[in-house]
Amino acid sequence: MKNNSILRPAPTESPLRPSLVELHGKHAVLRDDFDSNLQGELDPSIWSECSNCEVGEQCGVLMHGRAVTFCEPLGERELTTVPLNTSTASVLQFALGSGSCRFSYSDPSITVSYSLSGNGNTSDDWITLEKIRAPTNSSTVVHLLPLPHHSKSDGVRLRWSQEAPQGPEGYESCWGLDNVLLVNAAHRAPLMEDTLDPPDTGNWLFFPGATVKRACQSEGNALYFHGGEGVGHSFASTKDIDLHREEGRSYWEEDFESPPSNWDIEGAVYGTECGEIESGSALVFEKEGRRRVCTPYLDTTSYGNLRFYFTMGGDDCDPGESHENDVILFGRSEGRRERMVLDTLTYSSYRTPAVVSVALPTELQTPVTQFCLEQRSHGGANRHVWAVDFMQLLPVLPGTLTHVAQFSINLGCGSYQPANSVSMEFSTNQGRSWSLLHTECLPELCAGPHLPHSTVYSSENYSGWTRISIPLPNAALTDTTRFRWKQSGSGSGNMWAIDNVYLGPACLRFCSGRGHCSRTGCKCDPGFSGPACELASQTFPAFLSEGFSSPRLSSYHSFSSLRGAEVSFGCGVLASGKALVFNRDSRRHLVTSPLDSSQARYLQFTLRLGSRSTLSSCPAPDQPGEGVLLHFSSDNGITWTLLQHYPYQGFHEPRIVSVELPAGARKFGIQFRWWQPYHSGRSHDVWALDEISMTSVLFNTISLDFSNVLDVTQSLGFYLGHVQPYCQHDWTLSFSGEPSPGSSIRYVETQSMQIGASYSLQFSLVMGCGREPSPHIDTQVRLEFSTNHGLTWHLVKEACLPGMPSCSEFTAPSVYHPSEFKDWRRITLSLPQKTWSSATRFRWIQNYYGEQDEWALDDIYIGQQCPHMCHGHGWCDHGHCRCDDGFSGTDCQPSSLLSSSVLSDFESQDAMLATWQEVIGGEVVTPDMGCGVVSSGSSLYFSKVKQL
Structure with a gap:
């Protein structure tokens, strides 16, 4: 009757701890966590005998729940499996420790061995796999023992036994085993998917600390870690998945078919002594003395993955015998003395050649980095031989993002639990070493490719259910990759849960982030459809304008997430009124709701990063x-x-910041994010935002070439001026004709606009176009500004000349005279702080003139400064330089080498004009004119009408 179990609906909240006992399963030849047998005994289907052992928590928790413990001081201690078919087994994994029991420095070793005879019991039948020192502290260690080739057959038994004690007192210490696993390498699926409804235990190796239940308002079951005191380890580890892909293009690589140049190689030959490893020859380390290989120093700033083929004892080569024969992989960068160990290649794990794939830490993404492999020690020539083949460097992420990890996570399940964090890690060597799936690489802190996501998830950012999708990095794309979620940090007793796990080939465009990836494609969220969930049932706003006047943060519907800020005057007035001030102690970011930016061109906002005063309520980041x-x-x-x-x-x-959106940011469903990755806590490193807008035209910017009359009339008001061709320019704003009786003033005035730091003003001016100015009239044109809607006007630049007080530099005023502007000339000014306001207007005004005193303006630009003001050799166009002939680059550097010296003796007018760009009010004269002989011969004599 035992198989005819009555099916009845399970209560929704009953926690389910799925049975992890497995024998000859698809992914495990043997697996036992010693918690799955309901009687709390050893499962007789897996274990044939056990001497002086107990199942339970006699030594507390080793990994989770019960373990097999050996505590009897007298008598033999051993545990033996039933005969197993190990022909497709790869690695034996188990946790061993003394837990809360006593440990010892003198107890004999524990031997792990195997027997090829299914029933023989003589001591000769047992072949040692590994000898492990009895625990000398209270920590639990996970051991990984690769099965050698001759241990793979049918009818193989495994045994753990402790050698006999030395004295009559027996053993001093206790020890226990937990989470025993013999991995089956025959079936490695190309993906893993688990909704946990119901759970598929074949997907998971172990999940100590977890039950499967509806928890934290999950839809259906989740893998729930309940936390609490004395729980032990908290993690979930997946099976190995085959995620390998062929890289379409090569980056940096070495195949060792011939001796490479600039490498440092000791103790090796080129050949096939250990068989064919990747293809052709390999670098085989078999000689006497030191065995080491180092690459040349390389620029690794764009790389994130080092991989190569490795074997020790492959084919006919002599295998390693102990950890003394291990090979260490390390990297070092110029300027850092210490080396960074990247991996330890254990002596017994690579009898069959395998790919070693290592994620580069950000410290090794530098312009001068070297990688080395070195053997600890060996037994001399042709002993403990190892070989390396086909070493390559790959970028952090593949060129096309082909694979994804997707899961939902919840930390704390609604209750605030500080210091609760979970890391997502991967291993490509059966769990011997683990790396974070992604490590942040941010400006100022890291020279490698920009990566703003770290796979460490903390409770302050993920307190509710959050779906996370991560493009898999190259380092994780191997044929044996496993993943784990591991609780870290000081909050190890806290609750957390994961659900809806998918690891494998990416769905189309990651389902646009609006659906769940499955083996059949995207399952879209409500309101979205299409093969990539790219079709939305609602529209997204095509316009964004926010001025932050309300103190209620929940009232800002333009933003999907606003963290770490308040609306206040904490950083003064940025644009007008209050601003959004980021001064709290948690994460600080502002994320817009999805927008339709397909017709937009600019994102504009006012930004301030602290103030110059350290005592203010707005201290700057430091x-x-x-x-x-x-x-x-x-x-x-x-x-x-x-x-x-x-x-x-x-x-x-x-500062008003105007960002021209690149093509990738001009589409449906775009979000923008302002984010400060690090700060020193509340009221430190404060920053503020105001007046955020996304538009197709720039606010606070005027850019006119006078070809569009509508643009001109929207930006400018003018009196006695005309938009027309003038002085070889197609379209200009020109002023000509006699003054009308009663009023002589003529001017052009801009609309009021917000002016801030890093703004500049640029225009072209011509006066007279070759005609002589009226004599005895001051026909100057003045450039002025007003910050009170035109009530009072001041020069944009005042004169600051030698002899005047407090001149930081000598400058001419913004007053322009015909003697300088006979031809078109460009003027570029950076706008001084006195012009900054939320409503500044500018005007060009001429008070006195006669009939021949014509003048014209062209190419007016008032807006965000270009890089280095284009070095005075280009036009500014919405923050980008359009360089003059002979100058190029983002900031108009000279295209060819400039002369580094000047020699001018002023002996002839022609020679002088070849050296000097312009001379105003002066000419070359002979010694009998001007001031006579100055040095010798002719001189440059300034005597013409004074420039006003």
Whole structure:
């Protein structure tokens, strides 16, 4: 009757701890966590005999729940499996420790061995796999023992036994085993998917600390870690998955078919002594003395994955015998003395050649980095031989993002649990070493490719259910990759849960971040459809304008997430009124709701990073990494692309920032994010935002070439001027004709606009176009500004000349005279702080003139400064330089080498004009004119009408 179990609905909240006992299963030849037998005894279907052992928590928790413990001081201690078919087994994994029991420094070793005879019991039948020192502290160690080739057959038994004690007192210590697993390498699926409804235990190796139940308001079952005291380890580890892909293009690689140049190689030959490893020859380390190989120093800033083929004892080569024969893989960068160990290649794990794939830590993504392999020790020539083949470096992420990890996570299940964090890690060597799936690489802190996501999830950011999708890095794309979620940090007793896990080939465009990936494609969220969930049933706003006037943060529907800020005057007035001030102690970011930016062209906002005063309520960031990053995402936050980085040393005054959107940021469903990755806590490293807008035209910017009359009339008002061709320019704003009786003033005035730090003004001016100015009239044109709607006007630049007080530099005023502007001339000014306001207007005005005193303006630009003001050799166009002939680059550097010396003796007018660009009010004269002989011969004599 035992198989005819009556099916009845299970109560929804009953926790389910799935049985992890497995024998000759698809992914495990043997598996036992010693918790699955309901009687609390050893499962007789797996274990044939056990001497002086107990199942339970006699030594507390080793991994989770019960373990097999050996505590009897007298008598033999051993545990033996039933005969197993190990022909497709690869690695034996188990946890061993003394837990809360006593440990010893003198107890004999524990031997793990195997027997090829299914029933023989003589001591000769047992072949040692590994000898392990009895525990000398209370920590639990997970051991991984690769099965040698001759141990793989039918009818093989495994045994753990402790050698006999030395004295009559017997053993001093206790020890226990938990989570025993013999991996089956025959079936490695190309993906893993588990909704946990019901759970498939074949997907998981172990999940100590977890039950499967409806928890934390999950839809259906989740893998729930309940936390609490004395729980032990908290993690979930998947089976190995085959995620290997062929890299379409090569980057840096070495195949060792011939001796490579600039490598440092000791103790090796080129050949096939250990068989064919990847293909052709390999680098085989078989000689006497030191055995080491080091690459040349390489520029690894764009790389994130080092991989190569490795074997020790492959084919006919002599195998290693102990950990003394291990090979260490390490890297080092110039300027750092210590080396970074990347992996230890254990002597017994590579009898069959295998790929070693290592993620590069950010410290080794530098312009000068070297990698080395070195053997600890060996027994001399042709002993303990190892070989390396086909070493390559790959980028952090593959060129096309082909694979994804997707899961939902919940930390704390609604209750606030500080210091609760879970890391997602991967291993490509059966769990011998683990790496974070992604490590952040941010401006100022890391030289490698920008990566704004770290796979460490903390309770302050993920307190409710959050679906996370991560493009898999190259380092994880191997044919034996396993993943684990592991609780870390001091909050190890806290609750957490994961659900809806998918690891494998990516769905189309990651389902646009609006669906769940499955083996059959995207399962879209409500309101979205299409093969990539790219079709939305609602529209997204095509316009964004926010001025932050309300103190209620929940009232800002333009933003999907607003963290770490308040609306206040904490950083003064940025644009007008209050601003959004980021000064709290948690994460600080602002993320817009999805927008339709397909018709937009600019994102504009006012930004301030602290103030120059350390005593204010707005202290500035003071360390690298405390600047602000502006990102955009088109897939609901799966990938964030860096638009701009605002470094921590700048922006101590409010600055209007205008960002021209690249093509990738102009589409349906775009989000923008302002984010400060690091700060020192509440009221430290404060920054603020105001007046955020996304538009197709720039606010606070005027850019006119006078070809569109509508643009001109929207930006300018003018009196006695005409839009017309003038002086070889197609369209200009020109002023000509006699003064009308009663009023002589003529001018052009801009609309009021917000002016801030890093703004500049540029225009072209011509006066007279070759005609002589009226004599005895001051026909100057003045450039002025007003910050009170035109009530009072002041020169944009006042004269500051020798003899005047407090001149930081000598400058001419913004007053322009015909003697300088006979031809078209460009003027570029950076706008001084006195012009900054939320409503500044500018005007060009001429008070006195006669009939021949014509003048004209062209190419007016008032807006965000270009890089280095184009070095005075280009036009500024919405923050980008259009360089003059002979100059190029983002900031108009000279295209060819400039002369580094000047020699001018002023002996002839022609020679002088070949050296000097322009001379105003002066000419070359002979010694009998001007001031006579100055040095010798002729001189440059300034005597003409004074420039006003």
